[in-house]
Structure formats: C-alpha cells, structure tokens
Amino acid sequence: MRATPELTNTPQRHLIDQLEVGRDVSREIRVAFQVADARASTDAVVTLGAELVAPPTRTPRGSLNARVEAPDGVQLTLFEPIEPE
Structure with a gap:
C-alpha cells in the first residue's frame, strides 16, 4: 500500500469527486492509497468500520477507485x- 499526498483546489476536488463518486462529497482532507486490489481492500476497510461512499469504479485515468469514509x-x-x- 502506498499513500499519495494530494493538494488540490476546489475545481480539482470537484472533478475528482465526479470521477470517483459521481457527486461532490469531499471534505477538507482526503487521503489516497494505492492498493493491489481495490475491491478486496474496500471490502476489508468496510468490514473494519469504514462507510462505503462509492464502490470501486473505473476512471478514465487508468485506475479502479473506491471511496470510503473512516x-x-x-x-x-x-x-x-x-x-x-
């Protein structure tokens, strides 16, 4: 697993939300982790208590992204x- 710090402005944050979730949901801080298996990792963190915001979704940038809230x-x-x- 690899964490990626990301500093974005408001328009970029909205774009990322649209790609990953389909609507604006971001708060002030969002942390991205590169994982080997997005589906399995999403299932694991939800089992541990995270709330699923959006299931793994293919993005135009060549990644499978899921969003959860700790x-x-x-x-x-x-x-x-x-x-x-």
Whole structure:
C-alpha cells in the first residue's frame, strides 16, 4: 500500500469527486492509497468500520477507485492502477 499526498483546489476536488463518486462529497482532507486490489481492500476497510461512499469504479485515468469514509470522518480513496479501456 502506498499513500499519495494530494493538494488540490476546489475545481480539482470537484472533478475528482465526479470521477470517483459521481457527486461532490469531499471534505477538507482526503487521503489516497494505492492498493493491489481495490475491491478486496474496500471490502476489508468496510468490514473494519469504514462507510462505503462509492464502490470501486473505473476512471478514465487508468485506475479502479473506491471511496470510503473512516469512522473519524476522513475520506479515503483506495485506487488500483489498471489498463485504460
């Protein structure tokens, strides 16, 4: 697993939300983790208490991204690099 710090402005944050979730949901902080298997990782963190915000979704950037919210309110993106369609 690899964490990716991301600093974005409001328009970029909205774009990321649209790609990953389909609507604006981000808070002030969102942490992205590269994982080997987005589906399995999403299932694991939900089992541990995270709330599913959006299931793993293929993005145009060549990744499978899921969004969850940790019990403390921090949103996490779990992304798996994949071949673009």
